Amino acid sequence: MQTNINSKSKSEKNIGSLIINWYLPYWPLFLILTVVGLAAAWAYINFVAVKQYESYATVMVKDNKKGVDESGAMEALQVYPMQNIAENEIEVLQSKTLMTDVVNQLHLYAPIYEGIDFSQWKFNETSAYISSPVSIVARNPDELTETGDTDIAIAVNYYSPKEMQVAHNGYKDKVKEVVIENKKYPLREWCQTRWGVVKFMPNERQTSKPVGPLFFNLNKTKDVVPGLLLNLLVVSPNKLSSTIDLTLRDEIPKRGEDILNRLLTDYTQQSIDEKQDQATNTLNFIEVRLGKVERELDSIESVVQTFRTDKGVVDLGEQGKMYLDNVGDNDRKIADLSMQIAAVDEMENYVNQKSNTGDLIPSTLGIADPILSDLMSKLYSKRVEYESLLKTTTVNNPAATSAAKEIEALRPLVLEKLRNYRISLEAGKRNLASTSNDYNSMLRTIPQKERELMAISREQATKKGIYSFLLEKREQTALASSSATSDSKIIDFANSSILPVSPKKLLTYFMALALFGGLGVGFVSLKEMMNKRILFRSEIESLTSVPVIAEISATKDKESLLKSTSRVSIVAEQFRHLRASIGLFGRKKEIKIKRILVTSSVAGEGKTYISTSLATSLALAGNKVVLVDLDIRKPRTSAIMGIDQQAGVAEFLDGAKTPEEIISTTEVKNLYVVSAGRGEEHSRELILSGRLDILIDYLNDTFDYIVLDASPIDPVSDSYTFSGFCDITLFIIRHNRTPKTMVQILDNNNKFKALKNPRIVFNGIRSRGVMKKMYGYSYGYGYENVYRDREKRSKFQKIFHFPKKDKKIRV
Template structure:
């Protein structure tokens, strides 16, 4: 009968699905220490790490596409309107010039701190003073400069500095301004830092995010992370204010330049118109010319129309000349950008506007970053690329206008030849009237554009609208106390599990029943706890100890091996010496004898016998003498002196060749003899590793108990059990897990328990003598 466990069979006693959890329980002090350290560490981290708040604001962007303005019949539309999209404005909001202006407005290059617990807490609204630097760009950064306020003075390193005065300090020319709302006792310690504005700008840009509220809207959500919630709100509100103001200023500047250009043209045209009107008045007074003939009027009207067109062409040529002069000038910002009024070329208007905006941006960057800044060079390259395109466009339009003017002039000459027959006086009068009409039309057009430009300048407002001012979160978004605590505890658990796994993985000996199951297909039918007493026999009629109950359980489990009335022989062996096979065999025999059954315990370990020590008996004649034919069965059977139903057969004098002696056939005769008078026969044989005696006796036995000792038996020997059984045909083998240490929270806790197979805690101290 073979009881090798298969996956489909029910689990034998000693197996459990929760062995991993029970494996970790013996290390509860380690985990407790790690958890305590993790909690303390996380609390220290939370105390030294300043909280971070999130502030959010929303702004509505009205998209405006320049293509619509270019298609308009009004040539001034492209000059006063610029392209504006959500994607562009998102980048403009966090651009360096805007953020730099905010840093200067709020004085963010200086910060005041106060020591609270383990961390320096930034003071913004509650700071005792404000530090104003005269030239922030030239300051030398300093950190953690301690100061106190005593008797109306700022004390730094023992030196007193007054308030509201410019002071020459080693790091900058600055002024201390007292916060009247702050009340503190003299001697309170504070500290301040001065940081380069460029670094502050970079930090704000890094911590600010501009995202679309959703894909279908033009609302932008602007958020900022900062240590102080009020400072974050002020920064966001000022960013949106500066952004809106800069858009208005840019639009107004462009409108002002256009208006100034129109005013200059109006003055020139008005003077010319007055001269013509005066000339007409003088001519009429001198010649008395009052009316023209019907035929003369017809020709003159045609000539007038042509001359008017020529005048418009001349005005356009004049505008082109001014644009060309402006583009060819070395410094485009030195003068006023010429208007392209009267030029029906939206492309030219857009290019003039683009080159003007690029020059303004380049000049702004040149003032803050320097001449050789890569962005300034890039803008200069773009200007140089646009100039040739404008000049080429001007040449093309000039050629076209000149051709048109020549054509009109030819037509006018034809009309003039017809008018030669008319009186010279009438002809001169018509010429003067024609000039008056041309100048009057130009003057009217310029007046209209002047009013439109003025209206645009006066009514101009920002294309964006702040729909939600900055508002900070009530609680810090970082660090999150619960997350930090949970993460630290989780990390401590992972570290503890890793430590236990590495430690247990490095062991070469069997520690857990689960390891036995993974190394062999044999079932573990019993677990015997470690014996902490000095007694070799741990079971008796009055003993109710855990180890005694375990041997009783082993006695009950023998029926799994087919041991009963017909099959009485149980062989007890192990892989190597010291695993407690004799201890198991002795106590199992006593346990069986306590049921009233007659039990024979044979010490067949003819190499290293130990049963006589366990029963406190003296070696006389024994199995060796019987095998040699020098004694009979009755001569070697002796009482155990522990239980009247238990008889012991000792080894006697150790032979020189035990294996050959066992093979002479008398061992089987001895077992057959004992089988008649005894109900159970327990045979203690040598370990299978050093000698082969167990394999010789195996064919004459009915079952095999293979003893594996906790923390002692090497895994490699357990791994070879299946192969040894297959080669040597051990009868009905099963494993007894011996010397399992009592571990856990109390002395009465059995580490593996019935059916658990795990170790809880404790130390190994079984005293066995093999």
């Protein structure tokens, strides 16, 4: 469990170190990109983006399933009550048919724009819906020749005050004519243009004056409708609600409100027109029937008048009256049944029609079966619903297919009910006919004249009843037509938002920051990932198991410790840290490590600088130190110390000098140097002889510390040989110099494995980033910038003449 916690902590530390090491040094770059991104977002919002406003409206549908029902009185006035569904009405509100009417009525196919006006800091065209003094009306919008992406300039000439008074007698319309392509067009008159027949009208919606030149373009209605429907959102708040919310986005709030209001008005009027059409169809049917019955009634009355005149019939007996009443009742019932049978025939023809459209439904007046009437109403409603769906969808649409299936499912039920009802009517008619025959048999005893009169009177009474019934139904239908109301109710007319909803400022700023921040992260990440050299201590620790015991910052003066022995600096403190890390405490009785070998993988990594500075640091601490230059091929240490021409290790190995003769003093107290000498190729071969052991033993007995500056291990094998003479090996890796591949193979390198007690010193660390001078070595390298702060405080004391404290050598 502890292992998992440590692994997690190390992972979090690596991520944090990656962010600090990679990106924090480049904070000025990210700051600049942030400022540029915010400025770009601000410019986009204020000068480029088109502001969008939202217009809202709400309508309620009379959906009986969701609790909205009409009163009994209103329902009684409707000949065929409609069953509305909110989901279907949402589709109707989004139909192309309604939006096409809106586009044509508001003339949205001919938009007028205000052009770019740099004096007003406008960099895009804006709609002149409420600023243009004129609007364009097409006689037939679908026959217009589209202008496409080309904007046509339009100019307006105005009447002078004097012309206004003479020509218009003070009429407030100041527009005189319209000029397009150097051709003048009058107002309120149809004009033939190269795009079609149009008329220029004063813009009744104008509330402001245009600030830039005016342009217009012409489009066909069918090309404008899809764009408006794309910005229109029609939804129901929830499944149980019968209200519908409409939202439309537009750059001009007034235009958005006009579109929604016109859409709702047309939708409401469409519902009223449908009901009036139904009532009209019923009235036409009743009028035809009334005319026929009226002609039959007139004929019967003429026959009665002739019969009474010719036959001299004045009064009937009481018995004849009784029989007449009974037979008359039966005949009226038979006539009623006959009318119902005729209505059943018409309904069967209507049901058997193959078309599923909502054509004129036969009248169900006089049908006593409520179930049959209900089935006919349902069939008619489904056909009307199917026809409404075809206006907005195709035949293959799932909703239309479902409605057609429902119609086909209802048809056999209705036919079966009609057949059963016909059988019932015909049976009743036969029963009544049989009863009437019995009464007729009784009436045979009545005089022939009286019987004939009774027959004529009976037929007259029947026709009068039918005539009165049709007159009553005509009045009811006419009343229903005149009081027709919509199946929806507008709750809130369109109202627009005060502030624009697009572009969203916070989102735009966030996207700009994300974009420019991503560019910065991408640049830094690409730069860091393409670097194949060691930059961070964490990279060394991830590539090899050898511990890193010290980090040495880069300095311009590589001999700073030699020439400024008393100055407290970052580098001096870092060498003290190195001294402590390898157990060099400065007191002889505690010394455990005495011989120190300094080497590196390749040349140029600063092993000579580290060896000389470490030896100087040890000498400043009061230890007797000897620095031995074992790099006979390139004696860099000897050159720095100025003893490259003196006898050294090479001469000792040749046997020409004794150890005492090759040890030189330096200007640093307690620091001695043994040069590499001026050896030849055979001198380097003598390294394998036993004379080097003699030299090391002598130095070990004479000095407190021995610092051996050896050659790199990769090109030559000298360091491999010298490792046996030392107690610890300092392996130098240089910042932004040592290749990562070289560190990766250290653990598997046989020469490196042969080194005794290897420890890594990370050398030459430099600050990174855009403003390097503002960064200390604390960023990514593990040191606090305390010494730089101390130097700044010292300069501050000098400026304000603070008394100086005595400096002491820190060891």
